[in-house]
Amino acid sequence: MSLVEAEEIWVEKYRPKKLSEIVGQDEVVSRLQSFVDKKSLPHLLFAGPAGTGKTTAALCIARELFGDAWKQNMLELNASDARGIDVIRASRDRKEPSELPSVKDYARTKPIGDFLYKLILLDEADAMTSEAQNALRRTMEKYTRTCRFILDCNYSSRIIEPIQSRCAVFRFRKLNEKDIAQYLKRIVRSENVRLTDDGIKAIVYVSEGDMRRAINMFQAAATMGKKVDAKAVYEVSAVARPEEVRQMLELALEGRFEEARSKLYELLINQGLAGEDILDQVHREIFNLKIPESDKVELIDKVGEFDYRLTEGASERIQLEAALAHFVLIGARLKS
Amino acid sequence: MFEPWAEKYQPHKLSEVVGQPQAIQSLSKWVDCWRRGKPEKPAALLYGPAGTGKTSAAVALAGEMGWDLIELNASDKRTFDMIQKVAGTAATTGTLLAGATGKRLVVLDEADNVYGTADRGGYRAIEQVLKEASNPVVLIANDQYSIPWTIRALCLLVNFRRLTQDSIVKILERICKAEKIEAEPLVLNVIAESARGDLRSAINDLQALAIGKRRLYIKDVVVYRRDREVNIFEVLGQLMHATSSRQARGLLWALDRPPEDAIDWISENIPRMLPEPADLDRVYEALSRADVFLGRIRRRQAYGMMGYAGDLMTAGVTLSRQGELKHVRFQAPSSGTLMGRARATRAVRDSVAKKIAKCCHTSSREARKHFLPYMNVIFRCDKKVANRIAEELELEEPEINYLART
Secondary structure, three states, X not given: OOOOOOOOOHHHHOOXXXXXXXXXXXXXXXXXXXXXXHOOOOEEEEEOOOOOOHHHHHHHHHHHHHHHHHOOOEEEEEOOOOOXXXXXXXXXXXXXXXXXXXXXXXXXXXXXXXXXXXXXXXXXXXXXXXXXXXXXXXXXXXXXXXXXXXXXXXXXXXXOHHXXXXXXXXXXXXXXXXHHHHHHHHHHHHXXXXXXXXXXXXXXXXXXXXXXXXXXXXXXXXXXXXXXXHHHHHHHHHHHOOOHHHHXXXXXXXXXXXXXXXXXXXXXXXXXXXXXXXXXXXXXXXXXXXXXXXXXXXXXXXXXXXXXXXXXXXXXXXXXHHHHHHHHHHHHHHHO | OOOOHHHHOOOOOHHHOOOOHHHHHHHHHHHHHHHHXXXXXXXXXXXXXXXXXXXXXXXXXXXXXXXXXXXXXXXXXXXXXXXXXXXXXXXXXXEOOOEOOOOEEEEEEOHHHOOOHHXXXXXXXXXXXXXXXXXXXXXEEOOHHHOOHHHHOOEEEEEOOOOOHHHHXXXXXXXXXXXXXXXXXXXXXXXXXXXXXXXXXXXXXXXHHHOOOOEEOHHHHHHHXXXXXXXXXXXXXXXXXXXXXXXXXXXXXXXXXXXXXXXXXXHHHXXXXXXXXXXXXXXXHHHHHHHHHHHHHHHXXXXXXXXXXXXXXXXXXXXXXXXXXXXXXXXXXXXXXXXXXXXXXXXXXXXXXXXXXXXXXXXXHHHHHXXXXXXXXXXXXXXXXXXXXXXXXXXXXXXXXXXXXO
């Protein structure tokens, strides 16, 4: 399935195919372009916020180096989907069979076609455990002749030193309104939709500088009607991020625990939302609540604790109910 | 020797299946077609809640028509080859007794459980078998939408509904007569009511109740129900009055349930007894910590943690309370079955996220958090685009339904 070019999802349809088409990262792009032009590539580490062009840059490099054979000569792995050291290990050394290709197996085979080396793109490399990163480092050293690595992360500090020192580091900056507007206007030209200026502002605000989110939101708003203005954007956001979490928190703050709990079940069960996603929204909603700032901080701390417990394998239902119980407590304190 | 009444009183003919008039009518017509050749739809999908007669209907059908019965269950490791081997040949060859003209009924039970990467070939194999079958095939499932539409399109869809209290009572009356048991009025009603449409469990309850008795009194039923549930309720009641950690911990043993279950009962009921917000918060803190230990057990098989979990959910809970206790009616945890349903939804959600992730060069988590909500809007507002995306991503019916949900 990944061999088919996606045409229907705008994030993919309009993803730049050449480095020069990437917006907002001019310095990075010109340096990368010179590597590509000379066909001489070191290992690369791309660091920066989500949706700023890191993966796109890697894919463009692959296309410009390999032309039509780019898919055969690039392995793409997302480290957050498979964190452990097994991703790196050769298949035969793995503890458990996995459908994911192994970095080692891929790295040791030669490129297809008349190329000097292959590419391995590791997305969200900062999600890798340090054990895995160490294994990766050894692989990078061993196969440096046949393979170049492009690592992609949000925080370069989470990548171990030895790997950082083997890579050319590129920092992608957060996109601003101009960048996003420029890109959205390209889409407007091809897809028969109207995008107003306040629509652009709204998209920029809600997407928080993340181009992927901006385009998804734009596509969704465009399917709702012909004109995408601020109203349409907020409508889509509301539909995509409903008020229900806020309602649940307000019930808890009012002391109506059992009702809040029922609302929670509805989110968990009917909507099939994941506990950590709900807590994410809770976290955001805390800022909108009309309570003193010090209480907000206390709640954030608590919510963070429950989120952490979820990562330890605790059950969603109980941890989220416990979070609600704390809201009840804060609410009661405020009343007295 | 113990003979389950649910089996002893199983229907032998389709006409004996109670409480599903439309389903049986549908099935009978389908069976008639097989008598005369091959019906338009060689397979039937029987779907509905537990204990409503799906498997019995299939068995009765086979018996009545003199067909051999071959049963495959979702708990078998279903691989492409296995289904081909067993169901494929079973579906296309004749029977031992009746030779080439005889038919065999292939029953695929829990057909909604094939979903998932381990059984990726399973549904494809089923589809192929259904297309080539010269023998009748019956699929049995709880949720019809978990089965790909390509397979459902090949089946006669037969809906089994929850039985009414009256139908259940009638059957219980029949069994009592056959077993020479006299029941006081209302006894059977109470049993039927607690069964909530599941005939099998009603019959099991009747049998459990009637062991060694000739007459059933209403108090027996109450006592029986009490034995099953109130034991737990008594313990829960005592829990909040315990004065020492040893006493509280001891109650967990009395509860006779593993900590993962006990925590559901405790967290369902105890919080409702606490009007003091500070108590609610403290008790939940104890439950939350207990749950963390349970999580560690789940994740790392660290069974030594069991004790800590148990202590925190009993002593930790009891001794956190400082304020008043409210009297409440205890109830069974609702979340158990609800979370079970959620699991199915999430499996679909996660598989969609995975497909999007692969197509869009991102992680499943990112797809789930930031693509799914917008896909939901698109799928609800523009069916044409939705169809094109569904085709591109190779989405299955339950996945499409999930994305289009309101």
